[in-house]
Amino acid sequence: MAESSRTGSRIRERRLSLGMRQAALAQTVGISASYLNLIEHNRRRIGGALLNRLADALQVAPELLLQGAEAALVERLQEAAAAAQDARPERDRVDDFTGRFPGWAALVAEQSGRIAGLEHALARLSDRMTHDPHLATALHDMLSTITSIRSTAAILADTQDITPEWRARFDRNIHEDSRRLSEGSQSLVAYLDTAGDGTADPALSPLDEVARMFDRLRHHVPVFESGGTVDDVLDGMDPPLGPGAASIARGRLEEIRADARALPLPLVQAALDRLGFDPVRLAEALDTGVARLLRRLAHLPPDMLPQPVGLVICDGAGALLHRRELPDFPLPRYDAACALWPLFDALSRPGVPLVHRLHLSGREGVQFDSYAVAEPAGPVGFDAPARIEAVMLFTPHGAVDGPARPVRRVGPTCRICVEHACPARRVPTLVGEAASA
Amino acid sequence: MSRHVLVIEDEQNITAAISFILSRDGWDVSTHANGVDAVDTVRTRAPDVLILDAMLPGRSGYDILRDLRADPGMADLPVLMLTARGQAKDRARALEAGATQFMTKPFANGDVVDAVRVLGGV
Numbered sequence: 001m002a003e004s005s006r007t008g009s010r011i012r013e014r015r016l017s018l019g020m021r022q023a024a025l026a027q028t029v030g031i032s033a034s035y036l037n038l039i040e041h042n043r044r045r046i047g048g049a050l051l052n053r054l055a056d057a058l059q060v061a062p063e064l065l066l067q068g069a070e071a072a073l074v075e076r077l078q079e080a081a082a083a084a085q086d087a088r089p090e091r092d093r094v095d096d097f098t099g100r101f102p103g104w105a106a107l108v109a110e111q112s113g114r115i116a117g118l119e120h121a122l123a124r125l126s127d128r129m130t131h132d133p134h135l136a137t138a139l140h141d142m143l144s145t146i147t148s149i150r151s152t153a154a155i156l157a158d159t160q161d162i163t164p165e166w167r168a169r170f171d172r173n174i175h176e177d178s179r180r181l182s183e184g185s186q187s188l189v190a191y192l193d194t195a196g197d198g199t200a201d202p203a204l205s206p207l208d209e210v211a212r213m214f215d216r217l218r219h220h221v222p223v224f225e226s227g228g229t230v231d232d233v234l235d236g237m238d239p240p241l242g243p244g245a246a247s248i249a250r251g252r253l254e255e256i257r258a259d260a261r262a263l264p265l266p267l268v269q270a271a272l273d274r275l276g277f278d279p280v281r282l283a284e285a286l287d288t289g290v291a292r293l294l295r296r297l298a299h300l301p302p303d304m305l306p307q308p309v310g311l312v313i314c315d316g317a318g319a320l321l322h323r324r325e326l327p328d329f330p331l332p333r334y335d336a337a338c339a340l341w342p343l344f345d346a347l348s349r350p351g352v353p354l355v356h357r358l359h360l361s362g363r364e365g366v367q368f369d370s371y372a373v374a375e376p377a378g379p380v381g382f383d384a385p386a387r388i389e390a391v392m393l394f395t396p397h398g399a400v401d402g403p404a405r406p407v408r409r410v411g412p413t414c415r416i417c418v419e420h421a422c423p424a425r426r427v428p429t430l431v432g433e434a435a436s437a
Numbered sequence: 438m439s440r441h442v443l444v445i446e447d448e449q450n451i452t453a454a455i456s457f458i459l460s461r462d463g464w465d466v467s468t469h470a471n472g473v474d475a476v477d478t479v480r481t482r483a484p485d486v487l488i489l490d491a492m493l494p495g496r497s498g499y500d501i502l503r504d505l506r507a508d509p510g511m512a513d514l515p516v517l518m519l520t521a522r523g524q525a526k527d528r529a530r531a532l533e534a535g536a537t538q539f540m541t542k543p544f545a546n547g548d549v550v551d552a553v554r555v556l557g558g559v
Contacts, residue, residue, distance in 0.1 A: 140492060143521040144448045147543035151454035154546045159461070166457065173450040 007051075010065050012040035014058045029053040048306035056303075063308045063327060066396070071366075072327035073105055074098050075412070078362075080112030082416045116333070117208075138188045145181045149174055206244035208333070211323055213241060213249060218302045219311075219324050221253065224260040252322055259296045263288060268296065269304065277305060279371045279393060280355060290353045290373040294393040298324050309395045310368075314343055315377075316388045328366050329394055332413040339424040340410045343392035346374040350388060357397055357405045362418040367397035367407065439465045440557050443484035445475050445501075446519065447493050451542075455488065458546045459553060472496030476504045479511065486557045488549075491520035491531065499534040506535035515556035519544070 411417030472493030523541035
């Protein structure tokens with residue numbers, strides 16, 4: 001059974017876990033108890049405002065009712081299995097494991113994520129120790145100063161008949177060197193503190209920090225709707241971002257703020273009320289660039305859209321710069337994304353919006369509608385390097401009425417994709433045949 | 438006549454300390470502080486033993502040493518190389534460039550004196 005067709009079951013499970021009577025919930029959301037009963041037994045599909053009211057009454061995110069937490073957990077476990085070295089987890093029984101032992105499954109997934117984060121941090125720190133010229137120079141200077149102090153101090157301690165002139169000279173040298181050592185060590189500590197800033201999680205890369213910040217904001221920045229500034233947002237971060245992450249976040253926030261100013265909330269709301277969630281028609285009606293509209297849709301207040309949306313932005317090299325995940329459409333953190341994403345098609349056709357229907361491999365019944373476009377990022381000049389960014393918005397298929405489109409099978413990333421014979425495969429998959437069943 | 442050791446090191450206070458301990462051991466010590474004209478200085482002063490820092494302003498000690506070893510007149514000059522990097526690969530790099538002996542900073546004064554005595558055949 002598709003995850004989205006079990007929405008009613010999840011509503012029932014959540015209601016019972018809260019000890020709420022069916023009639024009481026029905027009254028709260030303004031429907032009859034018999035209609036709620038049909039919904040809870042998956043005999044009526046729901047979405048939009050009713051789903052939001054139910055989620056609100058059940059104190060849970062609508063996405064969790066619509067798609068469940070299991071799919072995301074299974075995906076994370078598959079990633080953990082793909083990274084295993086000696087262990088041979090039974091990949092064909094991952095659903096069974098998740099269903100029977102959800103707590104243990106969550107623990108495995110959480111620890112796998114932590115290990116991946118720590119390995120990444122270790123690689124970064126190792127690279128920094130090896131290649132950071134400032135660090136190498138600072139340590140060399142400190143060692144030279146220590147050498148001088150040690151050698152001079154030994155002379156003063158061991159030489160009984162040293163002349164007053166030499167003693168005075170060595171006293172002066174030790175004084176100079178001790179001051180240099182003090183200043184050098186303070187400078188080094190300041191450098192290391194600034195690089196890590198003492199506030200950022202050392203296990204996170206700056207991009208990861210920014211992604212976590214947007215997750216905490218639920219991808220909406222309320223102050224931008226009322227004229228607030230990027231500094232208002234960054235100054236309000238607790239804990240504050242590290243300097244690298246703050247620099248990245250500032251650029252992205254400036255863009256989101258500009259989008260909000262160009263497409264004010266009332267204008268977007270009116271267009272949504274009139275046209276529904278249809279990015280193609282909305283872009284035409286609002287007379288705006290498609291990339292701006294897609295970004296704006298992904299950063300609206302959480303309860304404004306009738307269905308969840310995901311977003312990913314990449315640069316001309318395909319590196320993912322900004323992301324909003326959906327539980328059933330995970331975005332790789334460290335590996336390169338699937339080359340078949342329309343996001344990358346868009347890079348080769350700048351300015352042409354592309355609409356696709358996507359089937360995520362290994363997830364029968366899970367499909368998405370995607371909207372992608374690439375546009376220059378920043379000013380364009382003759383013979384100047386072209387800086388381009390592609391944007392892709394995706395939402396569960398079925399939320400938008402539109403013409404039937406052929407389905408494209410895509411994956412998250414090659415290592416955990418079940419499409420063994422994929423022509424775009426760049427590395428062998430680590431997921432066995434059984435997982436695709 | 439005392440034997441001559443040339444110290445090529447850019448840290449003045451290290452140079453002063455080495456000069457002092459070797460002078461008291463009976464060596465005639467001269468010094469030089471940069472890598473740019475270090476090869477010419479070695480040729481001109483013709484020391485019996487050379488103490489050479491690996492990291493010098495203008496030119497690395499490794500490059501200086503390779504040039505010296507390419508000169509038949511300097512091929513056998515005993516060279517004690519000083520470096521702040523003490524890993525095996527650094528030692529291998531120094532020996533590959535032609536160092537006779539390799540010593541990491543910080544060092545004990547007695548070790549420097551002993552090394553120079555051995556290199557100078559004292």
